[in-house]
Amino acid sequence: MTAGTERVRINGEPASTVSAFDRGFLYGDGLFETIRWVDGDVPLWARHRERLAEGCARLGLPVPDGSLEADIAEVAAGLPDAVIRLTLTRGVGKRGYALPDAVPGTRVVAATPSPTMRAGAYTEGLHLRLCQTRLAVQPALAGLKHLNRLEQVLARAEWNDASIDEGLMFDMEGRVVCATAANIFAVFDGELLTPALDRCGVAGVARAEVLALQTDVHVVALTLDTLLQADELFLSSSVRGILPVRSLPGRDWTPGPVTRQLQAHWLDLGLPPLKSPEFAA
Amino acid sequence: MTAGTERVRINGEPASTVSAFDRGFLYGDGLFETIRWVDGDVPLWARHRERLAEGCARLGLPVPDGSLEADIAEVAAGLPDAVIRLTLTRGVGKRGYALPDAVPGTRVVAATPSPTMRAGAYTEGLHLRLCQTRLAVQPALAGLKHLNRLEQVLARAEWNDASIDEGLMFDMEGRVVCATAANIFAVFDGELLTPALDRCGVAGVARAEVLALQTDVHVVALTLDTLLQADELFLSSSVRGILPVRSLPGRDWTPGPVTRQLQAHWLDLGLPPLKSPEFAA
Numbered sequence: 353m354t355a356g357t358e359r360v361r362i363n364g365e366p367a368s369t370v371s372a373f374d375r376g377f378l379y380g381d382g383l384f385e386t387i388r389w390v391d392g393d394v395p396l397w398a399r400h401r402e403r404l405a406e407g408c409a410r411l412g413l414p415v416p417d418g419s420l421e422a423d424i425a426e427v428a429a430g431l432p433d434a435v436i437r438l439t440l441t442r443g444v445g446k447r448g449y450a451l452p453d454a455v456p457g458t459r460v461v462a463a464t465p466s467p468t469m470r471a472g473a474y475t476e477g478l479h480l481r482l483c484q485t486r487l488a489v490q491p492a493l494a495g496l497k498h499l500n501r502l503e504q505v506l507a508r509a510e511w512n513d514a515s516i517d518e519g520l521m522f523d524m525e526g527r528v529v530c531a532t533a534a535n536i537f538a539v540f541d542g543e544l545l546t547p548a549l550d551r552c553g554v555a556g557v558a559r560a561e562v563l564a565l566q567t568d569v570h571v572v573a574l575t576l577d578t579l580l581q582a583d584e585l586f587l588s589s590s591v592r593g594i595l596p597v598r599s600l601p602g603r604d605w606t607p608g609p610v611t612r613q614l615q616a617h618w619l620d621l622g623l624p625p626l627k628s629p630e631f632a633a
Numbered sequence: 634m635t636a637g638t639e640r641v642r643i644n645g646e647p648a649s650t651v652s653a654f655d656r657g658f659l660y661g662d663g664l665f666e667t668i669r670w671v672d673g674d675v676p677l678w679a680r681h682r683e684r685l686a687e688g689c690a691r692l693g694l695p696v697p698d699g700s701l702e703a704d705i706a707e708v709a710a711g712l713p714d715a716v717i718r719l720t721l722t723r724g725v726g727k728r729g730y731a732l733p734d735a736v737p738g739t740r741v742v743a744a745t746p747s748p749t750m751r752a753g754a755y756t757e758g759l760h761l762r763l764c765q766t767r768l769a770v771q772p773a774l775a776g777l778k779h780l781n782r783l784e785q786v787l788a789r790a791e792w793n794d795a796s797i798d799e800g801l802m803f804d805m806e807g808r809v810v811c812a813t814a815a816n817i818f819a820v821f822d823g824e825l826l827t828p829a830l831d832r833c834g835v836a837g838v839a840r841a842e843v844l845a846l847q848t849d850v851h852v853v854a855l856t857l858d859t860l861l862q863a864d865e866l867f868l869s870s871s872v873r874g875i876l877p878v879r880s881l882p883g884r885d886w887t888p889g890p891v892t893r894q895l896q897a898h899w900l901d902l903g904l905p906p907l908k909s910p911e912f913a914a
Binding site for chain 2: 360362368372380411412449450451460467485486498501506507532552
């Protein structure tokens, strides 16, 4: 990505670089959000704001004021479908891990055109592999979308086969947690199960939307054996929406009614499926 | 820190900012070294190079060529005593965790004058507290000095009392691992014990030097109860050198002969104690 400054604002000004002494760069000391913008709106914005506020509280960062929304509107202006990456860091401080004294944080807001998804991703579903890289158990950081993402980088580096769409990740004790960049739900007799994220994993805003919608939803410890017996499996992502799982090693599915119903809800929210490359602008 | 470009080189050129799309900033996807420079030399350079090579191999980053040493000499030129921060990242790629196709990485080399240590730090020792923040068990990243350092940031944020010099950190299962920015050794009847770092923690270059010097040294699982019975405790740090531990909650020590002998070795290496603020230039 070699975006110029026209679609990036840093601390409210057009810019495309950050200090080499920013604690985001030195230590990953910050948070981010990936946000879908469609036709001048961010349908899940209230949930992004809520997660951001919780992350700021847990890491001791100031919560951004209303100029954040203005920055988003500015960088995404004119784009019909875009992904906004918002990055908040503790800013530039003196050397070492100790928190700097009341320095302003750094806020990067950048827009890029939305990615495409291969044809069939929404209608037939995704092929998932099982990742070898495990997620470490760290309750102090669990659920946050913080900038320490080497585990996801290592997991995603395990495959380079375009026929594999995503990888399922497990914690150190073998419990299912998430995909590398999405949350996962299993459907059993119309009831939804999704992994608890109080030990590791990112609590996605799309996951929060599904949890708020459904009455029969249970946040539990989940094993692969349980997943393989589900009636339906799907992934949730703020950018990609609701994606049926078509296969895991050892089992195939066809998209089921609960997945379809949630995809319809996403459309109602104003979040249509991402285009396939043939139809992208 | 508001260094200008005169003591920072990025990819071999004077500069002080990095792309807001650098994977170091986006995901903490990289490594760093903190290196002490004294009078035109880096006494532990071979060990820094060795750790860097191992880190690059494990994260799949290219190992820097000899222009790295030239960059260090350039940024530190004229400084009698300096800390070099070297940061290597996977560079700027397309959006998402997937590894970019053969993009050049980013290399930041920055020099700052060495920090001071309070009077008595080397002669009487440091006061340590016990950190509540635990280190997650993650063998895939253990030992590496990577850019995902939120655990250390949270641990260091636990205290703001100038009479506390460092914090002792434990893993999720309660084993002793390290201080927030140093390794730890315990002495029993002339034998050294230090925590194994195959599950979490950073394998410091000063620790490697101690391990190479001593014949009676054992890399083991260590508990706090064991530490509290030690004849001597000391910390090792590439920047700060060999630091006696004066107290942990529940026990005081006076610096012992093994600690003194290692401090003398550090002096022989060309790494004198950091100055106290009264005597800093």
